[in-house]
Amino acid sequence: MTQTDSDGTVPPDVEIARNASRRPIADVAGEIGLEGADLERRGNGVAKLTWDAIDRELDAPADGNLVLVTAMTPTRRGAGKTVTTVGLGQALAQQGESSVVAIREPSLGPVFGMKGGAAGGGYSQVLPMEEINLHFTGDIHAVTAAHNLVAAMIDAERTHGNALDVEPDSVAWNRALDVNDRALREIVVGLGGRVNGPPREDSFLITAASELMAVLCLATDIADLKARLARIIVAYDTDGAPITIENLECVGAVTALLKDALRPNLVQTIEGTPAFVHGGPFANIATGTNSILADRLGLRLGDYLVTEAGFGADLGAEKFVNIVSREGIAPDVAVVVATVDALEKHGEAMLERREGPDDDGSEREPVADDRTEAVRAGCANLDHHVDNLLAMGVPVVVAVNRFPDDTDGEVRAVLDHCELRDVPAAVSTVYRDGGRGGLELAAHVREAAEPGSASLEPSYDLSMPIDEKIRAVATQVYGADDVEFTPQARSDIERLRALGLDDVPVCLSKTPASLSDDPGEAGVPFGWELTVRELYPSAGAGFVVALTGDVLTMPGLPADPAATEIGVDDDGSVRGLF
Template identity: 60%
Template structure:
C-alpha cells in the first residue's frame, strides 16, 4: 500500500511550486504555436494577448487540431480536479512529443476568496503565473464588470429621464455585478427617489461570472459578432411587454469598446511550458460553463490537440457544451471523464464516508460514474476515464476503479499529475490521444433546435439527469408562452441546476430515482443565444463560507502572493 503521508510530503504548496517555476519567454511559447511576433501583445514577461489580427486570420484557417473535452462525475464540494487533469493531459502530451494546447476559464475572485482559494490546477500540473491568473491577470473580468454596470447605469438613467421606449419599472431584468461573493447584495433596493436620487426599485447583484456579458464574450467570434450579441441583450420590458435591449439604450458601441480587449484570448503556459489559453469564466449552470469559443477556434488552427474543460459534472458542463457550444463548429473529438475514489465513496455512502479503505462504499458509488458514462455515450462518446489520484488514495481502490471501467468497455488511466506533472499523466495522455485520433463520427447534440422549448427541457431532464419527467410552475408556464411569442423558441436551453446531485436537490447523491424536475422560471439569455431554465435553489451571487479562503491569502515583503 502506498503511504499517503509520504506522498503529501513529496509535494510543496501550489504557491511554492509556482513561485519557483522558471517560465519561458512568452514569445517562445507563442512561437511554438506558430504565432508571429505581431500576432501577440505582450503583457509583462510571461503573459500575452492574442491580437485581433491573429484572431481574424487564425479563426479562418483550416482547423486541423483535435478537440478534447474534460468533464467529471458528480463532484464533491471541493471538486475532483478537472483543471488539474486538463493541464496534466496537456503536459502528458508534451512528454509524448505531441503539440498540445490547454484552454481553460479564468478563475473568478469570488470563489477564490471563498472556497477554492485558487483555480489554475495544482501541484506539478499548474498554469503559471498562478498568482496573476487567480487575482487580476489581464483585466478581462474587471472589463466585463464595468461593461455590465455601464448597462445597469444606463437602464436607471433611461427610466429617470423618461426616455422611449418607456420601461416598466417593475420589469427590469438587468442586475448589477461584482466579482465577489457577497450574499448581502442578493436583493437590494436602488434609488431613493426625488429629482436627484433615481427611481426607487428592487434589484440585485450577480457575481461577474454570472453576467450575461461574460457569456457573450465567451460566445463571440469577433468584434462585429460581439456587437451583435451585446446589442440584442434584453435589459427590461416596456409597458406593452416588449423587450428593451442594449441597442434600445444606445450603448452597444460603448459596451463593445470596454470589452474590446476582453474578447482576445490570453496566452500563458503550464509548468512544463505547454501553451495555455486562459480566457473567460462563465458559470456552468446559468451559462455554458466553458472558456471562449474564439480561444478554442484559434487553438485548433495552431495545435494538434486542444484540451478544454466544462464546469461541474457531465450532466451540467458537458451537456451544455454538446447542446450549446458545439453548434459553433466545435464538435469534440474525445471526452475525458474525471473520477476520484473520494467522490465514488461520497456517493456510495450517501455522504457519510469518513476516510480509510472501503471497497463497499467505492463499489456502491460506481452507479454515479456509470450514469455519466451513459450520458456521454448518448451523444456518441466512449469517454476516457481519468482516475485522478489524491495523496491519501489506496492502490487497491484505484485498481478497483480501473477494473470497473474495463468492465464498462471504456479506457481508463490513473492520473498522478499532481505529484509528478506530465510524467504522471503519460498513460492518460496516450489514451486521450488515441481516442481523439479515432474521433466521434456519431456525435450529435441531444435535440434539434426546432424542437419546442418544453420538449428540449424534458429531453435533458430525462436523458441526462434521469428524472421521470418535468413539472413547470404556473409562472414558468407563463415564461414559456412569452419566450415562444417573442421568437426564442428555436434557441438551445441552458438548465440551471445544483451541481452536487444529478437531481434538483443537493442532498440526493448517487443516482436518484423516482423524482421529477421542477422548473420554476425561464428567461432569454439573448446575447449568448440560449434560454435559461431555473430549477432548484441556484444562487447567482454566492456567499462566503464560515472560514473564507481569503483568510489564508497574504503578500510577502517581495510582493509574492501566498496562500493560493
C-alpha cells in the same frame, strides 16, 4: 522536474509556481507557430493575441483534436478537472504531440471565498499563477464595468423622461461585482430624492454570472459581439415589449469596453505547454467553459486542444454538446474525471438505497464493510455520466484522479470496473508528478481520438418546443421520469415563444451535487421528476435559461474565507493563494 517534501507531500501551489522556470512568452507562442508581432505582451509571461493573428489563424483549417475534460458528480472536495486538463496537456506534449490547453479565467469570488485559486495545482498549473488568480489582463474587470454601464443607462433612461417606457418592476438587468457579497443580493437603489433617480428594488450578481460574460465567450469576432450585445433584453415596457441594449443606444460603448477582453490570453503551464486562459461564464446559468475564440485558435495551433467544462458531465458536458458545439466546436473525445472520494459518497447512497430500512422502520447499520465496497457501488454514478457521453456520440476515457489517502485497492476497484465495461481508464497523478503522471491517460486519449471515432448526437433538435427540449435533457441526461413545469414556468415559456426564442438551445440550471434536482440525492436517483420553476431569455448568448432550483448568482463568503490566508510579503510576493 517534480519534487516532493521529505514526507512525500507536494509543496503549496504558490511555492511551486514561484520556483518554476518560465519561458519567455514569445518562445511559448513560437512553439505553436505564432510570431512576436502576433502578441500584445502583458509582462514577460502573458500576452493577448492581436486581431491580425486571430483573423489569420481562423482562416486556416481546424485540424486539431478537441479533448473535453469533465467529471462524474463531484463532492465538495472537487474532482480536479482543471488539474487534469493542464496535466493532460503536458502529458501529450511529453509524448511529442503539439498540445494546447484552454481553461476559464478565475473569478475573484472563489479565490477569496471557499475554493481558493483556480489555475490548476501542484505540478499541473498555469503560470503566472498569482496574476491569473488576481487581476490578470483585466478581462473580468472589463465585463464588470460594461455590465454596470448598462445598469446605469437603464436608470438614466428612467430619470430623464423614460421615453422607452421602462416598467420598473420588469427591469431584468441588475448590477455586477466580482467579489462574493451576500449583502448585495437584494438592495434598493435611487434613495435620497429625485436627484438620485426613481427608487426601485435591485440586486447584484457576481460578474461570472453576467450575460455579458456568456456573450464574450460565444462571440466569434467584434461584429458578432456587437450583434449579440444589441439583442440582450434588459427590461420590458409597460406593454410587456422587450427593451434591449440596442434600445438604450449603448452597444458601441459596451463594445468599446469589451473589445480587448474578447482577445484570448496566452500563457504557459508549469512545463511550458502553451495555454489559453480566457473568459469565465457561470457553469450553471451559462456554458461554464472558456471562450469559443480560444477553442477555435487552439484547434488550429495544436494537434490537441485540451479544455474543460464546469461541474459534472450532466451539466458542463451536456451544455458543451447542446450549446457550445452548435457554434462549430465539437469534442473528439471526453475525459471523465473520477475520484475515490466521490465514488465512496455515491456508493454509500446506492448501498443504503438498495438495503432500505429494517422491517421496523429503523435505519440499518452501515452497509459497506470497507471503503472499497462503497467505491464499487459508486461506479453506478460514473457509469451514468459515461453512458450519457457515449449516447451523445463522444468517445470516453476515465481518469482516476488519485489523492494521497486513496488506497491501491480502491483505485484498482475503479480500474477493474472500467475494464469490465470496456471503457479505457488510467490513474492520473498529474498534481504530484506533472505531465509524467498523465502519460497513460494521454495514450488512451490519443487512441480514442482517432479520426471518425466521434459522431456528435445532441440531446434534442432546435426545432423542438422549449418544454420538449427540457424534457429531453431531463430524461436522457439526468435520468428523470418526467418534468413538472410550475404555472410560472408555463407562463415564461409562452413569453419566450412570443419573443421568438423557441428555436434556441436550453440551458438548465440544476444543482451540481446530484444527478437530480435535490442536492441531497447522491448516487443515481430514480423515480423522480425534474421541477422547472422559472425560465428567462439570454437572448444575446443565444439560449434560454431554465431554473430548477434556487440559484445564487451572488455567492457569500464562508465563515472562514480564503481571503484570511492571503498576504503580501515586503518584496511584493503574494502568499496564501491555494
